[in-house]
Amino acid sequence: NAGVTQTPKFQVLKTGQSMTLQCAQDMNHEYMSWYRQDPGMGLRLIHYSVGAGITDQGEVPNGYNVSRSTTEDFPLRLLSAAPSQTSVYFCASSYGTGRTEAFFGQGTRLTVV
Amino acid sequence: AQKITQTQPGMFVQEKEAVTLDCTYDTSDQSYGLFWYKQPSSGEMIFLIYQGSYDEQNATEGRYSLNFQKARKSANLVISASQLGDSAMYFCAMRGSIGNQFYFGTGTSLTVIP
Numbered sequence A: 001n002a003g004v005t006q007t008p009k010f011q012v013l014k015t016g017q018s019m020t021l022q023c024a025q026d027m028n029h030e031y032m033s034w035y036r037q038d039p040g041m042g043l044r045l046i047h048y049s050v051g052a053g054i055t056d057q058g059e060v061p062n063g064y065n066v067s068r069s070t071t072e073d074f075p076l077r078l079l080s081a082a083p084s085q086t087s088v089y090f091c092a093s094s095y096g097t098g099r100t101e102a103f104f105g106q107g108t109r110l111t112v113v
Numbered sequence B: 001a002q003k004i005t006q007t008q009p010g011m012f013v014q015e016k017e018a019v020t021l022d023c024t025y026d027t028s029d030q031s032y033g034l035f036w037y038k039q040p041s042s043g044e045m046i047f048l049i050y051q052g053s054y055d056e057q058n059a060t061e062g063r064y065s066l067n068f069q070k071a072r073k074s075a076n077l078v079i080s081a082s083q084l085g086d087s088a089m090y091f092c093a094m095r096g097s098i099g100n101q102f103y104f105g106t107g108t109s110l111t112v113i114p
Helices: none
Strands: A004-007 A010-013 A019-025 A031-038 A042-051 A054-057 A064-066 A076-078 A087-094 A108-112 B003-005 B010-014 B019-021 B024-026 B032-039 B046-052 B064-069 B074-079 B088-096 B102-104 B108-113
Touching (some): A019 A031, B003 B088, B019 B108, B024 B074, B032 B064, B046 B064
Parallel strands (some): A010 A108, B010 B108
Antiparallel strands (some): A004 A019, A064 A076, B064 B074, B088 B102, B088 B108
C-alpha cells in the first residue's frame, strides 16, 4: 500500500533552473495539495486540487505551477528557482470532504543555491 | 479566512507526565474539522486525532485526547503518560467546509525528558 509517493527526496538547484516535484497517490483521493514547510512558519499551502482538471491557488502560489491531468498525479513545477524557495515540500491527499485526514508524502528537501 | 494559532514554540515534559499543547483557530465556517499531526525528527507527518465541529464529545485516540472548546475556538491536544518517543513537532490543523483546504499552525516542539 504505497499511499502518497513523492520524488525526489532531496534536490539541489541553481538559481534560475526549473524542475518538477512529482506526487502520486493510489487511494483514489479527490483532493491533493502541496505545502512548503519553513522553520517557524508551519506548513503553508501552495496549490491544491479538488479533482482532475481543477486546481487553485493557496497562500503562497507565486513561483509555482501545478496541473492535475489524472486523479493519481499532482506535480509541482518550479518555473525559475530562487533561493527563497529553499524549503521542505510536502504533497498531501485526502477524500474531498468530511471527517478525513490528509495523507502526506515523505517530503522533498529542496535547496536553491 | 481560516487561521490556526499555536502559541507554544517549545514545550518540555517529564516522562510519564501529561502535557497539553495549545491550539486556537478562527473560521467563519459552521462545519469544520480539527486535526493534530506529529512530525518526528525523521520528517514524516503522522495523523494523530480528529475532532468535528459538531461532535459533542471530545475525541480520544489511545494516549491522545482533544480538549475541544467550541465557544473559545480552542482544540488543545492532551498527551497522557508521555514517552520518549513523543518528542517531536506537533501541528494543529483545520479543514473548512468551503474549499476543503487544510490550514496548519506553526507547530509546537515537544521534548520529553527522561
